[in-house]
Amino acid sequence: MNVTVVELGPRDGLQNEPTPVSVADRLAFARALGRAGLTRIEAGAFVHPSRVPQMASSDEVCAALVAEPDLVARHVRFSALVPNLRGLERAIAAGLREVAVFPAASETFSHRNLNQSVDEALASARAVCVSAQGSGVRVRGYVSTAFGCPYEGQVPVTAVLRVCEALLAMGVFEIAISDTIGVAHPGQVRALIRELRAALPVTVLAMHFHDTRGTALANVLAALDAGIATFDACAGGLGGCPFAPGATGNLATEDLLYMLHGLGLAREIDLAAVVAASARLEPAIGHPLPSRYYRASQVR
C-alpha cells in the first residue's frame, strides 16, 4: 500500500494559531518540510488578510516556494486554499498549479463560517473549478464538518455524500473528508467510509482528522483498514494549543509518521527531519507544540 501524507502545517496549522508567524519563518518551515520528504504541502490561503491575518502574504510565501530549485527537483506540490475566483487568480499569479476549495456538509456551519449556504458554497467552488481547469490547475475539495458540526451536532451521511458528489462532478482530483472539530471516532469513520465507498471511488478520498479528543491516529488506523491511502496532518500538531481555549489541534505529522513507519508505510518521509522543522518553528508560535511524538523527542 502506498500512503500519501498531505502536510497542512503551513496553512491549516498556522492559520489556527493565535500568533501570526513571519513570512521568513513560514518559508523556512515549508522548505524544511519539503526537504523532509513531504511531497504535498498546503502553504497558504488566498483569503482576506483582515479576516485571517495569519495567512497574509500567502502570495509571497507560495511564489518563493514554487521557485525553490531543490523542492522543484523533489517534485513537491504546493497548494493553497482559495475561497473564490479572486483567490484563484492570486494563487495562479503566485505560480501554484494546485488549489483547494472548502465547502461544508453542515448548513449552519457553512452560513456562520463562509457566510454562504451549502449550495452557494458549492457554486463558488464550481466557479473556481471551471476556471482552474481552464488554466490547467488541479483542485482539491475539503468537506468540512463531515463528522460533526459545532452548531448542529451529528451531520447526516447524506449531507456529506451530497457535497462529495457535487465536488466530484466539478472535477476535483481528491476529496478530504474533514473532521473540523475533532469529534470523529473509529466507529464513525468505519461507518462513513462504508457509505462513501458505496457511492464514490475510494481512491479519490483523503481523511483529515483533528486530535481534539485524542482519536486522530485511531481514526487513521480505521481508515487505512477501510482502504484510504491519503491523510492530512500538520507538523507539530499545529492548529490548536492543548491548553488554550478552542483547542482543536490537527493530527500531528510526527505522530502519524511514527505509526505509519511502524506499519511499514510512508518510509520515504524522514521523521527526524519533520521534528527538526517543528523545533525550528516552535519559538515563533509562543506555546509548546502539542504533538506527542514531538514532545517525547524533545526530552533529553
Add this chain to the structure above:
Amino acid sequence: MNVTVVELGPRDGLQNEPTPVSVADRLAFARALGRAGLTRIEAGAFVHPSRVPQMASSDEVCAALVAEPDLVARHVRFSALVPNLRGLERAIAAGLREVAVFPAASETFSHRNLNQSVDEALASARAVCVSAQGSGVRVRGYVSTAFGCPYEGQVPVTAVLRVCEALLAMGVFEIAISDTIGVAHPGQVRALIRELRAALPVTVLAMHFHDTRGTALANVLAALDAGIATFDACAGGLGGCPFAPGATGNLATEDLLYMLHGLGLAREIDLAAVVAASARLEPAIGHPLPSRYYRASQVR
C-alpha cells in the same frame, strides 16, 4: 463484546507524578472513579515510601476504599502493586482481595528498575502468588517493557512469552502486556498479540499502553480487533506531564472511553463523571492534565 477498563490513575498515574498527592485527595479521586462506574481500580503500591513517596500511606488509602459502603455495593475491586511478601502482607492487612506483581521482559530494565534479574523477579512473584492464593487473594501480573526497553530497545517476543508463561503457571488471573515507555505502534501490537494468542488463552490478556508517542488509542483499536477485551488507563492521562522531562503519560481513561463509547463499548462507565474526578484532582498535581478529551472538555 464486553470490554473492561482497569483504572490505574490512583497508582500508576500518581506514582509517576512529580508532586505527591495527599491521602485525602487520593481517596476522593479513587472514590469518584468508582462512582463513575469503573469497577477495577488500582489504588496503591506496597513499596518502600523512601523509594516511591507518592505511594506512601497506601495502607490507609486502600483500607478506607474497601470499607466504603457504596463502592462495596457497586462491587468495585481495588488492587495494589506488591513487590514481595512484605507488600502482600500489608495489602491483605489493608483488606485488599487483589494484588499485582510486575516482572519485566527485559533483563536490563529488570536489573535497573527492580534490582533483580528476570528470573529473580519471577521467583519473587511466585512467592507472592503462592501466599496470596493461600489467602484467597487474586493476583494480576504485569509484563513490563513488553514492547520496548529504554536500555535494550526492541524486546524479543520470546522474552515476553517466557514471562507470560511463567506468570500463568503461578496462577495469575490476568496478564497486562505493558508498553512501559510508550513506543508501541499498531503493527507491533498486532504482531505481538498474534504470537501470544498462539501460546496463551486470549481472555487472560490485558493491554497497558502509554501515550508517549500518541499511539495508545490506535494500539487499543488494533488490540480490540485482535480480540483483547481488557485495557488499562489512567484518568486525566496521569503519569507524565507532556511538558516535563521523561514524559510518559498513561493512556487517558477519558480518551479511551470516548473511543470505546463510539464503538458501543463500556457504555456503563460515565465519561462526564471521570472528567469530573480528574478536574477535582488537577489542582493537586501542579500541571495541566494531558488527556486530550479532558482538555477539550475544559474549554468553555
